[in-house]
Amino acid sequence: PDVETFNCRQALEQLSSNIFELLRTAGTVGDELNQNVYVVGGFVRDLMLKTDNWDIDFVTEGDGIVFAKALHQAVGGKLTVHPQFETAVIRLSSHITLDVVTARREYYEYPAALPKVEKSNIWSDLFRRDFTINCMAICLNQSSFGDMSDYFGGMKDLQNKSIRVLYNLSFIEDPTRIFRAIRFAARLGFHLEVSTRQFLQQALQNDMIRRLSHDRIREEFLHMIREQESFHHSMTLMKELGVFQALHSGFIVQSHTLERLKGIRFAMEGFRQLSPSSFNQTVVMLMQIMSEVPPAYLEEVCQILVANQTLIQQMMKSMNQRDTIYHILKEDEVDRFTIYQLLRPHTEEALMFFYNDSDDPYIRHYIAFYLLKLRHIQLTISGNDLKSLGINPGPIYRRILDNVLKAKVLGTIYDHDGELKYAENLYNRLKEAPHA
Ligand code: CTP
Structure with missing residues (x-):
């Protein structure tokens, strides 16, 4: 946006009419x-960047819950109130959410704590926030509808493509902002303003990031992963700024990983189109990010990024077997059954990661062949078919079925009749030479 010519009211009028009407209504409700x-x-x-944003945050000078209830009466949707935080949410539709907060001042009792809050005015409410570009407000009351409050130079920073904190201790007080700064820089193609970058690095040097719970780190990480378009960029910034190492000294990410992250979505999309499946893309990406973590640290790094313990064990098992798998599949002639046995114990996500x-x-080639075919x-x-063939139940069943499967994987047989015949022949041979 051009700071000189930006006309806020005009920009609001250019929004879709339902959003514009909603903002108008919010102003009228405030007046009442x-x-x-x-x-x-x-x-x-996002209004200034001309990007759609359906999460609308309102701040009220006065009781936000009273306002949210009245707005809900006027616009409908599903209202949820959080009296302890003096906030409320109205879910208008599957993609439009209205958040209401009572203007507040925040203070931190100790670094990385959850903030204590007290009622305040719009200035203080904006001052508690993360970056100047996120600290602008537009008044909605009728008499000043469309008036912009930009106390901290957000418009100018938008124009200069700059991510800037409002005060030196911002990252110390809320280290999740380290991730947010990177995410916005990557998403918008902005740079970290020089002193903001220094404050961020100071916070890292002071190990502030380790004060965050794993849950909060995970949430921030998932936000980045979900922003698929800019994910490679955000991971590059994470490496450049030393965030991985700050999270865990064994969290090694080198250029191989970054290179591999570039094509990962393309590879996954390709498989999805060729063979419908429901693998979890996030898991594939996480495995790729951790691909250079030394085995001795892998579990600790996994514990930071993944909550589900079964998933952690599964991921580790596959990652630890990776070198063996690569070693076997490196050859130019590996038979189908070897590939089958080698890859069968691994989840689709792990295979996608290996690929x-x-x-x-x-x-x-072998992994793609396994996945697709x-x-x-x-x-x-x-077993029932073996019974019908007159074979007495026992350990021999497993032996026969395993061999039939092997023949099928190798392509010697391919249909039900073939399987039955193969089983019968094998049984007859085994009867004559049981230890063969
Ligand atoms: N905010 C903050 N510090 C945080 C989280 C949020 O100051 N750690 C403030 C920012 O002003 C932000 C607002 O709360 O604009 C809403 O947060 P969120 O919905 O997470 O961010 P958005 O800016 O709406 O970003 P997105 O486009 O990703 O939804």
């Missing part, structure tokens, strides 16, 4: 309650 009402934060930033991670064309091979016969 004798409260000042502002739309703030990401919505204002994306490896540089070797043979390895990639071999893994779908299943037996159509079972």
Whole structure:
């Protein structure tokens, strides 16, 4: 946006009519309650960038819950109030959410704590926030509808593509802002303003990031992963600024990983189109990010990024077997059954990770072949069929079925009749030479 010519009211009028009407209504409701009402934060930033944003944050000077209840009466949706925080949420539709907060001042009893809050005015409410570009407010009350409050130079920073904190201790007080700064810089293609970068690095040097709970780190990390378009960029900034190492000294991310993250979405999309499946993309990305963590630290790093313990064990098992798998699949002639047995114990996510991670064309070829073809091979016969053939139940069943499967994977047989015949022949041979 051009600071000189930006016309806030005009920009509001150019929004879709339902959003514009909603803002108008919010102003009228504020007037009726004798409260000042502002739309703030990401919505204002994105209005100036001409980007849609359906999460609308309102700040009221006065009781936010009273305002939210009245707005809810006027616009409908589903209202949830949080009296202890003096905030409320109105979910208008699946994609439009209205957040209401009572203007407040925040203070931190100790670094990285959750903030204590007390009622205040719009200036203090904006001052408690993260970056100047997220600290602008637009008044909605009728008499000043469209008036912009930009106390901290947010517009100018938007124009200069700059991420800037409001005060030196911002990252110390709320270290999640380290991740947010990176996420916004990557998403918007902005740079970290020089002193902001220094404050961020000081916070890292002071180990502030380790004061965050794993849950909060995970949440921030997932935010970055979800922003798929800029994910590679945000991970590059994380490495450049030393955030991985600050999270855990064994969290090594080198250029191989960054290189591999570039094509990961493309690879996953390719598989999804060729073979419908429901693998979890986030897990694949996490495995790729941790691909250079030395085995001795892998579990500790996993514990930071993943909450589900079963998933952690699964991921570790596959990551620890990666070198063996690559070693076997590196050869130019590996038989189908070897591939099948080798890859069968691994989840689709792990296979996708191996595929994306490896540089070797043979390895990639075999994994793709397994994912698209071999893994779908299943037996159509079972113990009951063996019974019908007159074979007495016992350990021999496993032996026969395993061999039939092997023949099917190798392509010697391919249908139900073939399986039955193969089983019968094998049984007859085993009867004659049981230890063969
Ligand atoms: N905020 C903050 N510090 C945080 C989290 C949020 O100051 N650690 C403030 C920012 O002013 C932000 C607003 O709260 O604009 C809303 O937060 P959120 O919805 O997370 O951010 P958005 O700016 O709306 O970003 P997005 O586009 O990702 O939704």
